[in-house]
Amino acid sequence: MDVGNNADSNASGSLAATANQPTKIKFQYDEDEEAETIEEVATESSNLDEDSTMCDREESLATGDDKTSADYYFDSYSHFGIHEEMLKDVIRTKTYQNVIYKNSFLFKDKIVLDVGAGTGILSLFCAKAGAKHVYAVECSSMASTAEEIVKLNGYSNVVTVLKGKIEEIELPVAQVDVIISEWMGYFLVYENMLDSVLYARDKWLAKDGIVLPDKASLHLTAIEDADYKEDKIEFWNNVYGFNMSCIRKQAIAEPLVDTVEQNQIVTNCQMLKTMDISKMDSVDASFTAPFKLVAERDDYIHALVAYFDVSFTKCHKLMGFSTGPKSRTTHWKQTVLYLEDVLSICEGETLTGTMAVAPNKKNPRDVDITVKYSLNGKHCQVSRTQHYRMR
Numbered sequence: 001m002d003v004g005n006n007a008d009s010n011a012s013g014s015l016a017a018t019a020n021q022p023t024k025i026k027f028q029y030d031e032d033e034e035a036e037t038i039e040e041v042a043t044e045s046s047n048l049d050e051d052s053t054m055c056d057r058e059e060s061l062a063t064g065d066d067k068t069s070a071d072y073y074f075d076s077y078s079h080f081g082i083h084e085e086m087l088k089d090v091i092r093t094k095t096y097q098n099v100i101y102k103n104s105f106l107f108k109d110k111i112v113l114d115v116g117a118g119t120g121i122l123s124l125f126c127a128k129a130g131a132k133h134v135y136a137v138e139c140s141s142m143a144s145t146a147e148e149i150v151k152l153n154g155y156s157n158v159v160t161v162l163k164g165k166i167e168e169i170e171l172p173v174a175q176v177d178v179i180i181s182e183w184m185g186y187f188l189v190y191e192n193m194l195d196s197v198l199y200a201r202d203k204w205l206a207k208d209g210i211v212l213p214d215k216a217s218l219h220l221t222a223i224e225d226a227d228y229k230e231d232k233i234e235f236w237n238n239v240y241g242f243n244m245s246c247i248r249k250q251a252i253a254e255p256l257v258d259t260v261e262q263n264q265i266v267t268n269c270q271m272l273k274t275m276d277i278s279k280m281d282s283v284d285a286s287f288t289a290p291f292k293l294v295a296e297r298d299d300y301i302h303a304l305v306a307y308f309d310v311s312f313t314k315c316h317k318l319m320g321f322s323t324g325p326k327s328r329t330t331h332w333k334q335t336v337l338y339l340e341d342v343l344s345i346c347e348g349e350t351l352t353g354t355m356a357v358a359p360n361k362k363n364p365r366d367v368d369i370t371v372k373y374s375l376n377g378k379h380c381q382v383s384r385t386q387h388y389r390m391r
């Protein structure tokens, strides 16, 4: 899942990011006439009924218990809502379930470590598949709920829930045979939970042990997206007659998590980076990769789109899933990076460049992305560098 901005390291969760990530719902309004006078503007009413009252903001943010929305924002994995979203992502959860149930030979009589157990779902799958013991490590307060769930389902003798950060807990065993985790964030590396999995691997994984999933790759393509770029980026150029283009700068620097329609894709899809979770070093999650996207039709390009695939290569047969626009949508959707230029590209022409990805130095859960692109086409010659930050 995602993680919220400046939250501390265990305060990740897509509650935060989804709040920043609008979906493509557009309101209908009459845009053909610009109001010329103050009076004309003023006649447009708000949507408040006469007897409706503005509720107190503090009160509206308060939740049923003694936690506020802010608490949830900064510790969103403690709230069941984010787990509901992940569990209901059938592509995600069913893939893990199939990997575990259809490959019980990987788990039978094995010691398993579940890094970031959440509700304990992956631990329960492993227990059901015959694991000897599962250590379910969860840093948020969902840990106590996971413990309750394990008990409710009669697996307390097999699954031990440990509350704490993987980097700080003590495991009652020296080694584990299997490390399982669902650590992927938006744009694959947003949230930086991969580091925690690598930490666990280096500390506890037996020499012949396995990490699941063990492969992840980041991919790139380019899309036509005139309407939405207009709505989300150019909107700031003229807001009720005022120039707010300083916000446009912020908006374009923030990658947008959203679903992309297949018919928007203008070029081929290219793999940018592949990671072997069983071998890689944490610094390998920072990289610069070249790209060469070839136009498959004459069209305009407004944005680059990144997505990831994960795979479990230790299974009987290769298993995994894709979060790409040509596959069934997952809760990760895709990550859209709007370009400053509108590129007019002809079939066969290539958009070339590099993408550099690294955790933000101040807040390593954020991701800094630098894209250099150039097009030397029949109708369009352009070369530019753009900086983005996922927060």
Ligand SMILES: C[S@@+](CC[C@H](N)C(=O)[O-])C[C@H]1O[C@@H](n2cnc3c(N)ncnc32)[C@H](O)[C@@H]1O
Pocket: 001, 009, 010, 012, 077, 083, 086, 087, 115, 116, 117, 118, 119, 120, 121, 122, 137, 138, 139, 140, 142, 164, 165, 166, 167, 181, 182, 183, 184, 193, 196
């Ligand atoms: C993406 S969720 C996955 C939850 C669960 N495994 C599932 O598949 O539904 C990641 C979980 O890892 C936890 N987490 C993140 N970093 C952690 C760390 N360093 N130590 C322990 N838990 C962590 C989060 O609180 C969150 O519940």
